[in-house]
Amino acid sequence: MSTFDALIADLIRDARRVQPKDALQFCANWFQSRLEEQRARCRDILAQHPSFLHDLPQDHYHDISISSSGSGSNFTSVTVSPYEPAGVSRPSIRQSIAASPFGTLDVPGNALLSDTTPRSSSSSMLPALPPTFRVNGQEMSPVSPLTVRGRYSVHESMLPPTQSMFHQPPPPPIETAEDFLQPFSSTILARRTSVSAESIPVDSESDEPLPHFPKTPEQLRRIKASIANNFIFRDLDEEQETGVLNAMQEMQVEKDEVVIRQGDVGEYFYVVESGLFYCYIRQDNNQPSWYTAPEGARTPPPLPPQPGHHPEFGKKVSECKPGSSFGELALMYGHPRAATVQAMEPSVLWSLDRITFRTIILKAAHRRRTMYEQFLASVPLLTSLSAEERSKVADALVSRVYQDGEAVVRQGEMGDNFFFVEDGEATATKTQTGEDGQTTEITVNRLTKGDYFGGEHCFAARDRMLTAGGINRAVAVAHGASCSDG
Ligand SMILES: Nc1ncnc2c1ncn2[C@@H]1O[C@@H]2COP(=O)(O)O[C@H]2[C@H]1O
Numbered sequence: 264m265s266t267f268d269a270l271i272a273d274l275i276r277d278a279r280r281v282q283p284k285d286a287l288q289f290c291a292n293w294f295q296s297r298l299e300e301q302r303a304r305c306r307d308i309l310a311q312h313p314s315f316l317h318d319l320p321q322d323h324y325h326d327i328s329i330s331s332s333g334s335g336s337n338f339t340s341v342t343v344s345p346y347e348p349a350g351v352s353r354p355s356i357r358q359s360i361a362a363s364p365f366g367t368l369d370v371p372g373n374a375l376l377s378d379t380t381p382r383s384s385s386s387s388m389l390p391a392l393p394p395t396f397r398v399n400g401q402e403m404s405p406v407s408p409l410t411v412r413g414r415y416s417v418h419e420s421m422l423p424p425t426q427s428m429f430h431q432p433p434p435p436p437i438e439t440a441e442d443f444l445q446p447f448s449s450t451i452l453a454r455r456t457s458v459s460a461e462s463i464p465v466d467s468e469s470d471e472p473l474p475h476f477p478k479t480p481e482q483l484r485r486i487k488a489s490i491a492n493n494f495i496f497r498d499l500d501e502e503q504e505t506g507v508l509n510a511m512q513e514m515q516v517e518k519d520e521v522v523i524r525q526g527d528v529g530e531y532f533y534v535v536e537s538g539l540f541y542c543y544i545r546q547d548n549n550q551p552s553w554y555t556a557p558e559g560a561r562t563p564p565p566l567p568p569q570p571g572h573h574p575e576f577g578k579k580v581s582e583c584k585p586g587s588s589f590g591e592l593a594l595m596y597g598h599p600r601a602a603t604v605q606a607m608e609p610s611v612l613w614s615l616d617r618i619t620f621r622t623i624i625l626k627a628a629h630r631r632r633t634m635y636e637q638f639l640a641s642v643p644l645l646t647s648l649s650a651e652e653r654s655k656v657a658d659a660l661v662s663r664v665y666q667d668g669e670a671v672v673r674q675g676e677m678g679d680n681f682f683f684v685e686d687g688e689a690t691a692t693k694t695q696t697g698e699d700g701q702t703t704e705i706t707v708n709r710l711t712k713g714d715y716f717g718g719e720h721c722f723a724a725r726d727r728m729l730t731a732g733g734i735n736r737a738v739a740v741a742h743g744a745s746c747s748d749g
Contacts, residue, residue, distance in 0.1 A: 270297070277596055279651055289598070296597025473619045475509040486511055486613055489536040492586050497661065498627040510619040514612040522590075522612065523604040525576065529593025531614040532624075535583050538610020542589065542602040545577030576603040594620045632657045642683055642713045665689075672716070683715045691716065 274293055283289035478486075486508055490496040499507060511534070516522060522533060525545055571579045580602060583589050593600045594617050615624075635657035639645050645653060662685060665671055671682060674694055691708035710716060 276654075289596075292598050293596065473506055473510050473622065474616060476512050478508070478511075482513060483508060485536055485611075486534070489534050489586055489613060490588075493534065493588055494661075495588055495591065495624060495628075498631040499623070500627075503623045503627055506623050507615060507619060510623075511613040511615050514614055516606045516610045516612055518606055518608050520606045521576075521603060522606065523600050523602065525601065525603045526599045527593075529590060529598075529600050530617050532588065532590045532594055532617075532620045533604075534588045534613040534615070535585050536611040536613060537585050538612075539607040540583040540589065540604050540610065541573075541579050541607055542581045542583065542604050543573045543576035543578060544580050544602045573603075573605075576605065591620070595625060635660050638683075638685060642715070644715055681715065684710050684712055686712055689714075689716070 274290060277293060278286065278289055496504070496507070513536075514533075516538065522540065523529075525543070573579065583604065589602075589604050590600075592598060632654060636650070636653055639648075639653045639656055639660075645656065648656070660683075671689060672680075674692075689710040690706050691710065692704050693707050694702050694704050696702045
């Protein structure tokens with residue numbers, strides 16, 4: 264598969280999973296995120312191995328602009344080197360991790376890097392200047408390859424079409440060299456893998472050292488308790504869990520503190536140890552809190568206050584309590600933050616940086632999904648599902664090991680799970696009461712790999728008791744997974 268095809272396949276898969284309301288915006292953000300990640304990695308590699316620059320063909324990377332006529336014959340090609348030293352220190356992907364979990368804007372490509380707002384005390388770790396790259400000798404900020412306007416497309420791209428029409432004059436004809444970028448296919452990149460678990464081969468490894476913040480046994484105990492019932496951590500093996508625990512940082516959050524702002528770039532994922540958080544979504548527009556409309560721009564009239572609305576953050580959509588987590592969407596899909604998250608009381612959070620989240624957690628989830636997709640493809644009941652539908656079922660599966668003789672479901676119990684036998688064997692038994700009043704247990708079925716049971720709405724199996732007769736693994740479709748009558 265070509266780089267382009269692979270990119271598009273990844274984009275389509277992610278878009279289907281997310282089902283964005285604004286598809287174009289989703290695509291723009293998705294490509295922007297890929298581009299930023301890739302360029303930061305290139306710069307990292309070149310910072311470590313400047314000699315690679317000489318090995319690279321100078322026309323290795325082209326930005327191609329299309330003339331406003333849109334005709335294919337009017338392509339012009341401009342050499343752009345994201346490797347070229349630019350006279351300012353550029354951020355590496357490591358540096359792009361803001362020292363403060365609130366510093367969600369400090370990522371390459373974020374136009375707000377030119378913002379001079381004071382940051383947290385650890386901001387000395389952050390690059391002093393916005394990241395740039397050089398086009399024809401001219402310093403430029405990264406732009407979205409799908410954006411046809413100026414440099415700070417991040418601002419613009421966050422506005423939905425109607426909103427941006429209020430703020431912006433009509434777009435000029437497409438004419439700048441940096442508007443469209445060909446997919447990058449560098450020999451140098453082959454030396455490193457992407458951190459995107461969504462798009463990399465499952466078993467590739469990142470050689471990026473992950474952060475390690477030493478912790479007391481008591482802190483470790485508290486994190487483990489916080490993640491114990493969180494499905495996001497369910498797929499981690501011991502080594503992965505250790506990596507995640509090492510990378511987590513404790514945060515004491517005050518009442519009313521805003522941990523995440525809708526529209527910001529996501530750098531951290533959070534697990535709630537104690538306290539309470541509300542998540543809000545502004546429906547009226549998607550623009551980030553730091554956005555200021557250009558002078559003289561017309562703004563839409565403010566919406567009247569409604570119950571459950573925060574005057575600034577919008578509608579309350581959910582609450583995050585101890586053991587839950589938030590902030591995963593932006594890290595997974597490269598979106599701006601989808602909601603604003605604010606502490607309702609003094610709280611304790613554990614934050615996990617984007618790189619660790621993607622290299623460990625997403626990778627484990629990806630591997631798990633691949634494993635279950637293969638398993639589900641062998642289940643006769645599901646042969647009519649499309650690959651995409653099987654993926655969805657795979658994501659909903661929770662694997663559980665049952666010991667020999669252990670009951671999986673009991674006769675007469677209300678059941679809201681549907682089970683597949685992943686490995687081993689299960690027996691279905693039924694208790695019968697004879698005319699003499701004696702109860703006997705008879706075996707009515709034996710189930711092996713790929714067989715299923717449960718789901719009382721789908722199958723008249725509620726009068727059975729299934730015991731794990733040598734069953735090693737059963738896979739349950741989680742509560743809420745749908746199954747059709749039949
Ligand atoms: N209804 C919701 N829509 C979107 N995000 C939500 C919602 N409820 C909670 N959230 C969380 O709010 C977080 C905001 O940052 P993210 O978009 O990274 O991830 C988001 C989710 O974890």
